[in-house]
Amino acid sequence: MNSRTRREGATWTLIAKSLIPLIFIAGVAIGALLAGWRWLNHDSAAKKRDINVIRNSGKLRVLLSYDPINYFIYKGAPMGYSYELAESFAKELGIPLEVVVVRDMNEQLAMLRKGEGDIVSHFLTITGSRTGIVNFSTPLDSSRQVLIQRKPAQNGSSHLVRKLDELDGKTIHVRINSAYYTRLKEIMKEKNISINIVTAQGSLTTSELLGMVNDGKIDFTVADDNIASTHKALYPDIDSETQLSQNQPLAWAVRKNSPQLLEALDRWLQEQKKSGNLAVIHDKYYNRQYQFRKHAVHSFYSSHAGKISPYDDLVRKNAKAIDWDWRLLSSLIYEESQFDPDAVSWAGAIGLMQLMPSTAASFKSGNISNPADNIKVGTAYLVSLAKEWQEIKDEATRLKFILASYNVGPGHVRDAQKLAIKYGANPNSWEGNVEKYLGLKSEPKFYNDDAASLGYCNGKVAVLYTRNIINRYSLYSQVIPE
Structure with missing residues (x-):
């Protein structure tokens, strides 16, 4: 082999080596693209229910959990923060509202993607993993995550967890794949500590987990601070002063293949914010603790009593x-x-x-x-x-x-x-x-x-x-x- 041939061979070897990372990156990109295509194909395989299809179907289907804030039956009447907003939006569209009660948040998202619902009207924390599978509306609210723990039998806070490091070795009950679960995992990495995360049933609401802490059935859970604050009227023995996260936006979710619905929803939400209607409804359910306790313990609050009326x-x-x-x-x-x-x-x-x-x-x-x-x-x-x-x-x-x-x-x-x-x-x-x-x-x-x-x-x-x-x-x- 002459020197020219050796030089050409070396040159091609160098080029090939330099191309390997690019080929790898391209392969990853193509793989991601194909995965994305498969995901999009999965969503499009479901009935594509954008706003025109929804109008023609004659109903707007919203997926809601059943809890004392967002949706509940009281004295025979459907009520709740999310319910009132969803009902108002349906009226704006000029079509009837159909509520589908789904207690498990993961099931809500799965049903949304399959076209079995049009909006998840439960307030979801906007996270990176969720934005990959659904589109979020303009935020309706924001909240910090807080640790829920039981107050000591005697006054004083010496036995309360106040620092994140003190979570080491603690057992905390949260729903799997919730934003709370994700945040606890992050804290473990940030602080190099070990937390025993017990995944609660998906059908358990945050309200029910708060009650379990209040009643001494579990030691810790996590909640948004606005939910915790409202529930103190019902569960006076809980403490929610230990902050676990910064403020995080909360929003409704729609399918990736419903851009017109998202546009209409965002436009309507902006109008509700400007008019003050959103603040009025928010105040009705979050800032009136006496009224919250009154309906939550009433014998005709249908979540726990199984009753509709005195008759x-x-x-x-x-x-x-x-x-x-x-x-x-x-x-x-x-x-x-x-x-x-x-x-x-x-x-x-x-x-x-x-x-x-x-x-x-x-x-x-x-x-x-x-x-x-x-x-x-x-x-x-x-x-x-x-x-x-x-x-x-x-x-x-x-x-x-x-x-x-x-x-x-x-x-x-x-x-x-x-x-x-x-x-x-x-x-x-x-x-x-x-x-x-x-x-x-x-x-x-x-x-x-x-x-x-x-x-x-x-x-x-x-x-x-x-x-x-x-x-x-x-x-x-x-x-x-x-």
Whole structure:
């Protein structure tokens, strides 16, 4: 081999060696790109539900955990910081809200990515790992993580953990893959200490873990300071003065393939901030400890009591007459009177189920001002309406005909059927058919139509009435035992 050949060989060897790192980097980049493509393909394989698809579906599905701040049932009514905001946003979009209760945060994110929900309305800490799988809204709040520990039996703080180093050897219960779990792992590295992190069940809420510390069942957990501060009204024996992190932004999450939904959500949130509405709702749930304690320990706070109203036993008994789930009948009663036995409408409807005296007379009732008689007669009327609509074979559809008839009378619903036939719709189908024409009975063109023998009816109210009862029943079913 001559010297020129040796020089050329050495040159190519040098070039090859210099290219190896570049080839490796390119390989990593391509691998990441392919992984990203696989992830994007996973999300796009689910139903792509951006804002137009959501509107066409007729509902905005939000994923919420059930706790005393963000979402709960109190005296039969759905309430909560996240719930109120989600309901307001759904109204802004002009579509009904559907709440899906998911207690496990990891399951919330998985369901979001699969298209089984549109927004995780639980307040999530924005972390690097999460931004890789979901998009976050503009932050709604911020909070520091704090250590939750039980106050000493006697006054004084000598036995309380006040420095991060003192966490060495301590056992702390947090949900796995939560921001709290991640922060404890970081502290172990930062301080070169060992913390026994016990991963709590994903279905356990922060509120429940705080209660376990308060009751002495566990020694430590971690929470956001705003949540801890609110819960002190309920759990007076907890201490939350030891800070574990700096302020961190909290936000809602949407799928990566829903950019239009994210844009609409961010725009709406900015408007809520500017108007002061966000601050008002925040104050309602975070800064009124007396009210928080009042609803959290109330016998009709449905998280722990499994109750809806003082009339649950009466409702259960009478629901059997119509073969209804008692929670469905409770939802109707809430829609009628909000469980006020003394309610009287402008038209003279009386009591829990808002019965007209003429209706009650046809059932030979006793005193419809009495809750027991009122529910008995109201249920008997529902039984008669069920017979009225036996022709509707699908049970879920028949229910909507019955509910609308309870609100405006079966005659107006029959009119809507006739209008549906005249204008080429299905008289035995609800959504987009009889529902549509019942709503149109408030417009002259339709209530003056020969097919509408009973004339004017505020059918839009009946449509909303029906939808509200069914949606509330869905909420009850997720949190109240059958």
